[in-house]
Amino acid sequence: MVTGIILIILTLLRVPSAIVSGRNEARIKAHGGLEFGKTNSRALIVVQFLIYLSTIGYAIVEDVPVGVHTYIGLVVYAFAMxxxxxxxxxxxxxxxxxxYIAKGHQLIETPLFKRVKHPNYYLNMIPEVLSFAIISQGWVVFIPLFVLHLITLFNRIRLEEKVMRKKFRGYK
Known part of the structure; x- marks a missing residue:
């Protein structure tokens, strides 16, 4: 039960980022920004939430004890956050x-964004959901959803690349 509670807390830690996203979306839309890949974005959000729910459910039903895997998963989660x-x-x-592409959208070219294309996806989203699998040990429920997650994530990356190349000349 403790492992399930840990995962619930980790899920709730994402609420502030959802609030930030919602505020930014509202501001971008209010100033004429455009959304791309709406269906894919919704699918990605739903699949990620299903990963949270299924791993929490698995940890609770199977009464997964706290162990080394918990601490490893927490380190991975901390890195992702x-x-x-x-x-x-x-x-x-x-x-x-x-x-979204906002009015006056600027291309961000910090060292991390130059070295790792889409760090939010590769260094946050993937490690974050993997941390839930590691902590819950719920690989049987995680793997099918992770495959869906990767399909929607890679489709999103493809869509975002297309939008970025169109918006920013010289974007590679």
């Missing part, structure tokens, strides 16, 4: 859960 905070602070008003 540190990257998320960095990305939110770096992208500022442009950061959302969805793909």
């Amino acid at each position: 540190a990257v998320l905070i960095y990305v939110i602070r770096t992208l500022g008003r442009f950061w959302t859960f969805k793909i």
